[in-house]
Structure formats: structure tokens, C-alpha cells
Amino acid sequence: MNQQLPRSRTLALEQDGPWLTVWFDDPANGNALGRTRIAELARLTHGLALRPDIRGVLFRGRGGVFCEGALGDVLRAGANRDIDREALVQASRSFGALLRRVATLPQLTVMAVEGPAHAAGCGFAAAGDLVLAADGAEFAFTDTRRGMVPAQIAPIMLARLGHRAARRLLLLGEHVDARAALDIGLADAVFPDSAALDAEIARIRDGLTLCAPGAVAATKRLLLDLPGLLPDEQLDMAADVFADQIESAEGREGLESFFGARSPGWTSPGGGRGTRRGS
Structure with a gap:
């Protein structure tokens, strides 16, 4: 008997046979990855590792927004000097561990990026096996422009893009649109609208059933x-x-x-x- 996936307050899970869609379900707040959502995603990825019946996982954001960053609650506490160093280290490490869990899931993982994928949202997207972007998607590496360091997404970006592209994007805090993301290898394909994106997701899902x-x-x-x-x-x-x-x-x-x-x-x-x- 397969283990039940954990319930979540910040994620919407839709399972259809061997395919699971995970929705970031807070577009009013940019579907950002606060500490609660990170913890819930960590529990979900742990559960997915024990679910061989689930063969593909799609991550997507509600409201035409993928993810506008992470740990905003931690950054606000840091700005107010209301958090100690150990808590900062643990929050960062928890996010990095989540990215590693996503990257190492046994299932095929697909990231459907519509609208903004900023800072940590870029890192989360890059941790997937396939990154599909709709026209209008925007990947923004804003950390250095805000006096921050893209610490936990750096390993993910190096693995996906190599040193040359990762250096430019991370050091200059650049914004790239969907077509530019495709050119540098951050996105695997770009689609003119959500309907075309959905059609490609369906094609991938069908193809996955042929693979052991x-x-x-x-x-x-x-x-x-x-x-x-x-x-x-x-x-x-x-x-x-x-x-x-x-x-x-x-x-x-x-x-x-x-x-x-x-x-x-x-x-x-x-x-x-x-x-x-x-x-």
C-alpha cells in the first residue's frame, strides 16, 4: 500500500494516476517560498521518494506566477535585526536541502514557468529535470542587486548552466526573458501560451508511460x-x-x-x- 502524501496549507496537490501536479497556491504573495512552504515541500519530497506509483511530478504556480523568491519572512527579520545568525544559517540550509531533494527525486520532474521566477524561484525551477516556459516568463537573479548572495541556488545554477553563464547571471543580478533563458539552457523549451504549454506537458506525460x-x-x-x-x-x-x-x-x-x-x-x-x- 502506498504511503499517503502529506496534507498542505500552501500547496495544492492534484494526482491523476501516475502523474502529480504540485501547485504553488498563493499568487497574492507571489507564490514565494516562505519557511512554511519550504517545510511542506520538504515533507512532500520525502513522501514522493516513497511513492514508486507516482512517475512524474509537475511543479506550477497559480495565477500566472511561478515563484517570486524565498524566505521573505527571514529577510524581513534580518532587516529588523530580529533573527540570530544560527537561525539564518538554518533557514538557508533548509532551503538548500529542499533544492537537493527536488533535484534527486526518483520521478521525472517538470517545471512549468509562467510569469515571474525570481531569485530562489529561479533556483527551484532549475532543480527540475525539464524547465518549460511560456512566453512572458521572466527569470530574475536579483540577489546581488539587493545586497544578498544567491548562496543556495549557486550549486544548482552551476550544474545546469556551467560557470560561464552562471557567473554572468548571478554576479550581475540579471533579468532574462523566456527566449533568453532558452538560449542559455535555463529553459528547455518555450511556448507561445498556456494552451501550448499544457499540450507539451501532456506529450511528456504520455511519453513517460513508455519509460520504466x-x-x-x-x-x-x-x-x-x-x-x-x-x-x-x-x-x-x-x-x-x-x-x-x-x-x-x-x-x-x-x-x-x-x-x-x-x-x-x-x-x-x-x-x-x-x-x-x-x-
């Missing part, structure tokens, strides 16, 4: 871990992941279906993640 969920999760882990390894270590890790997957129930199902000229079980409505060795 365990293989998707293993590939994500491999892509995240390989850059930190030496060449021989990369060879060893890749070989182990390859062998583990073939020896898993899912891998056997994939090979049997391929050589048997039939569709694998995970493409059916009840198809799920195979059991891996040691699971």
Missing part, C-alpha cells in the same frame, strides 16, 4: 553522481548500474518484452517500478 520508472530513477542518480567521480570510478559506477538494472525485476521484464515483441508491464495502467536487488 526504475530505469528513470537509476538514470537520474547516475547523471547526478558521475560528474563528481574520477574516470575509472565513472566506469565502475556505470557498469554496476547497468548490471543492477538488468538483474532487477524491471530489467528482466524489459528484456523479455523486447525479445518477445510485446509491450512491457509498466506501459499498462497498473504498471509499476520493478524491484531492485536488496529492495
Whole structure:
């Protein structure tokens, strides 16, 4: 039996079979990531790691706003000198840990950016596997212009954009529109309106049903871990992941279906993640 996803006051969750849409549900406040929403997202990502039946997660903002930053409550307390250093460190670390959890979820993650994605909102978007932007989306790296440091989004931006683009955006606090975001690799695709964006999300969702969920999760882990390894270590890790997957129930199902000229079980409505060795 699958674990129930946690209830939330700041997020709206819509599950449709193996696909979950997570809405930031406070457009009046820019769908910003305050401490409460960060904590609720952390609980959600922990729950998602235990839900192999959910194969794709879409993050989106209500009201045509993706996310206008994070920790505004902490920054206001800092401006009033009403928060100590330890609390500042813990708040920053909690947000960084959330970004890492999002980046390492076993599911495919899609970020649908409409309207502003500012500061930490850019970092959250960049933590996804795919970033889809509608025309009118705006990515703003405002921290240095406000005397702040984009501390926890820096690792995410470096991983997604590389040093050259990340340096320019983060050091100069630049704003880029959807087309410029596509040019630098921050967005994977741009769409003229919400209808076209929705159509692409539906296409991705349909395509995901053809992919084995365990293989998707293993590939994500491999892509995240390989850059930190030496060449021989990369060879060893890749070989182990390859062998583990073939020896898993899912891998056997994939090979049997391929050589048997039939569709694998995970493409059916009840198809799920195979059991891996040691699971």
C-alpha cells in the first residue's frame, strides 16, 4: 500500500494516476517560498521518494506566477535585526536541502514557468529535470542587486548552466526573458501560451508511460553522481548500474518484452517500478 502524501496549507496537490501536479497556491504573495512552504515541500519530497506509483511530478504556480523568491519572512527579520545568525544559517540550509531533494527525486520532474521566477524561484525551477516556459516568463537573479548572495541556488545554477553563464547571471543580478533563458539552457523549451504549454506537458506525460520508472530513477542518480567521480570510478559506477538494472525485476521484464515483441508491464495502467536487488 502506498504511503499517503502529506496534507498542505500552501500547496495544492492534484494526482491523476501516475502523474502529480504540485501547485504553488498563493499568487497574492507571489507564490514565494516562505519557511512554511519550504517545510511542506520538504515533507512532500520525502513522501514522493516513497511513492514508486507516482512517475512524474509537475511543479506550477497559480495565477500566472511561478515563484517570486524565498524566505521573505527571514529577510524581513534580518532587516529588523530580529533573527540570530544560527537561525539564518538554518533557514538557508533548509532551503538548500529542499533544492537537493527536488533535484534527486526518483520521478521525472517538470517545471512549468509562467510569469515571474525570481531569485530562489529561479533556483527551484532549475532543480527540475525539464524547465518549460511560456512566453512572458521572466527569470530574475536579483540577489546581488539587493545586497544578498544567491548562496543556495549557486550549486544548482552551476550544474545546469556551467560557470560561464552562471557567473554572468548571478554576479550581475540579471533579468532574462523566456527566449533568453532558452538560449542559455535555463529553459528547455518555450511556448507561445498556456494552451501550448499544457499540450507539451501532456506529450511528456504520455511519453513517460513508455519509460520504466526504475530505469528513470537509476538514470537520474547516475547523471547526478558521475560528474563528481574520477574516470575509472565513472566506469565502475556505470557498469554496476547497468548490471543492477538488468538483474532487477524491471530489467528482466524489459528484456523479455523486447525479445518477445510485446509491450512491457509498466506501459499498462497498473504498471509499476520493478524491484531492485536488496529492495
